[in-house]
Amino acid sequence: MHAEILFENGWVYTGKDAGPVRVNLAVADGRIIAVGSPEAVEETAAEATRRVDLGGQLVVPGFQDAHIHPIFAGVELLQCDLTEAASAEDAVATVARYAEANPDEPWILGAGWSMDLFPGGTPGRGLLDAVVPDRPVYLHNRDHHGAWANTAAFEAAGISAETPDPAGGRFEREADGTPAGTIHEGAMDLFNDVKPAVDYQTAYQGLLTSQELLLSQGITGWQDAWVPIPEKGHADNLTVYMDAVKAGDLKARVTACQWWDRTAGMSQLDAILERRQRVADSFHPRQLNANTVKVMVDGVAENYTAAMHHVYLDHHGHQTENRGIEFFEPDELKEFVTAIDAAGMQLHFHALGDRAVTDALDALETARQANGTNNNRHHLAHLQMVRREDVPRFAELHAAANAQALWACHEEQMDTLTLPFLEPGAEDRHYPFGELASADARLVAGSDWPVSTADPIAAIHVAVNRIAPGQDLPPLGPESQKLSLKQILDAYTNGTAWINHLDAETGTLEPGKLADLAILDTNLFELPDEELHRAVVTQTWIGGECVYDRAAAHPGTIAHRARVMQ
Numbered sequence: 001m002h003a004e005i006l007f008e009n010g011w012v013y014t015g016k017d018a019g020p021v022r023v024n025l026a027v028a029d030g031r032i033i034a035v036g037s038p039e040a041v042e043e044t045a046a047e048a049t050r051r052v053d054l055g056g057q058l059v060v061p062g063f064q065d066a067h068i069h070p071i072f073a074g075v076e077l078l079q080c081d082l083t084e085a086a087s088a089e090d091a092v093a094t095v096a097r098y099a100e101a102n103p104d105e106p107w108i109l110g111a112g113w114s115m116d117l118f119p120g121g122t123p124g125r126g127l128l129d130a131v132v133p134d135r136p137v138y139l140h141n142r143d144h145h146g147a148w149a150n151t152a153a154f155e156a157a158g159i160s161a162e163t164p165d166p167a168g169g170r171f172e173r174e175a176d177g178t179p180a181g182t183i184h185e186g187a188m189d190l191f192n193d194v195k196p197a198v199d200y201q202t203a204y205q206g207l208l209t210s211q212e213l214l215l216s217q218g219i220t221g222w223q224d225a226w227v228p229i230p231e232k233g234h235a236d237n238l239t240v241y242m243d244a245v246k247a248g249d250l251k252a253r254v255t256a257c258q259w260w261d262r263t264a265g266m267s268q269l270d271a272i273l274e275r276r277q278r279v280a281d282s283f284h285p286r287q288l289n290a291n292t293v294k295v296m297v298d299g300v301a302e303n304y305t306a307a308m309h310h311v312y313l314d315h316h317g318h319q320t321e322n323r324g325i326e327f328f329e330p331d332e333l334k335e336f337v338t339a340i341d342a343a344g345m346q347l348h349f350h351a352l353g354d355r356a357v358t359d360a361l362d363a364l365e366t367a368r369q370a371n372g373t374n375n376n377r378h379h380l381a382h383l384q385m386v387r388r389e390d391v392p393r394f395a396e397l398h399a400a401a402n403a404q405a406l407w408a409c410h411e412e413q414m415d416t417l418t419l420p421f422l423e424p425g426a427e428d429r430h431y432p433f434g435e436l437a438s439a440d441a442r443l444v445a446g447s448d449w450p451v452s453t454a455d456p457i458a459a460i461h462v463a464v465n466r467i468a469p470g471q472d473l474p475p476l477g478p479e480s481q482k483l484s485l486k487q488i489l490d491a492y493t494n495g496t497a498w499i500n501h502l503d504a505e506t507g508t509l510e511p512g513k514l515a516d517l518a519i520l521d522t523n524l525f526e527l528p529d530e531e532l533h534r535a536v537v538t539q540t541w542i543g544g545e546c547v548y549d550r551a552a553a554h555p556g557t558i559a560h561r562a563r564v565m566q
Helices: 038-042 070-077 088-101 125-129 151-156 186-191 200-216 237-246 265-280 330-342 354-371 388-396 412-417 433-438 456-465 485-499 529-534 558-565
Strands: 005-008 024-028 031-036 050-053 058-061 063-068 108-113 137-141 146-149 169-173 179-185 219-227 253-259 288-296 346-351 379-382 400-403 443-445 517-520 537-542 545-549
Touching (some): 024 038, 031 038, 058 485, 070 219, 088 137, 125 151, 125 179, 200 237, 200 545, 219 237, 219 537, 237 253, 265 288, 330 346, 443 485, 456 529
Parallel strands (some): 063 219, 219 253, 288 346, 346 379
Antiparallel strands (some): 517 537
């Protein structure tokens, strides 16, 4: 077979070697047909072969994100986007500008504000009332475990001082019990019946908007960590993905992670299995599959809802009675996890606190005892705190550690809203990725975008340094929690390919595999650790097709915006 495309004059990290090697790479019919010396690969060339001169750049397997929310993120990019707000005043001014520019929108919806911009991480409704008094405003925070609303939004939802906190959530309140403006966890559900639904066209455009950005970051596949059975009036994101494949609009390889509704019980499993089969009957799994179930075990530490073994501390450093929220009783979790595992589906846990990690591992152990070993490839995401005694259980249970490595550093939200309220010594147990790797846990990597940037390069930098780019702060935790460049690069490529059951065809660069790859402007392995973030994706290829070229990114596009930011 003659090469259609030949990559030459650069470095190639195959994922099978200790580091990059100076070889050429040939592609035909969407797959790699040769990797080797220039002389050997030249034998595959023909007169019509397209030659890509790398000019010393680095080719790596395409990045794959193991925990991300592209449709939701894309929709939010089309709404009031607060991700760039640098202060409370900036956030309010952004809302005011958006409201002025969109006078016909019945609600001002958006997301992305950072809790550390506001005292206690809990902005009040009065700030929004001052700029938008006449329409409801409802804005998710950066981690999407809370929201900020104005008085009109609370009135539209019928929420007052007499409204009790729902199970699994709460309102910040003023002295007389009136909702103050910040909503946590399950309390956000009380707005669902009155907020405008995300319609099909908006969801579809959100997906395409996100894909454009993700391709510019070298991402060739992902696991969408929240694809629910839709509520009335809302778009079905699974249908959005299916239609995008049929139309040829979806370039990336996607695993749709179906949402386990904590209020629906075991009865929802039949519908989940039916949706899985509907996808399997229509598409090759390398394009789209829906064989994963997402289970939200707990909340997040900064609003004290992550489930911990140790109690949270108050603002004076005294112990409280709060150990966070478990959204399921342990026995209930074991029951449905065992049933999902028996149905041959993968489980994807949100497990942030150490008690949530224990609960998830206990459920997987129960499932294994009932069902035996299998190839379902379960994984636990976030892992902000993990008890030492639970670390070896990952390898024992064949459960992967899904790392959001970008979070493993000191930053304002960590240092003011999280660490002061956890047990002494908690920093040493934070995001223990190095310890998990040393205990032979399989590492996969994701971003949780739009909670934080989807950029794999930024996450790789933090995984290796435990310091964010440009920070003059000490590393988070001990040196032993750092990952090597190879460990985190493999997690972002072959690791996530494995978790998405795509490792037979992607994740490494070797003959026979699909030509999914990213080209970086510099050899990562030659950069000092503190400069890893300087690397930039110049091209992204999927199945032998160039789907992003930095040099050709047009002004005004999401990809061009990403280029300017880099």
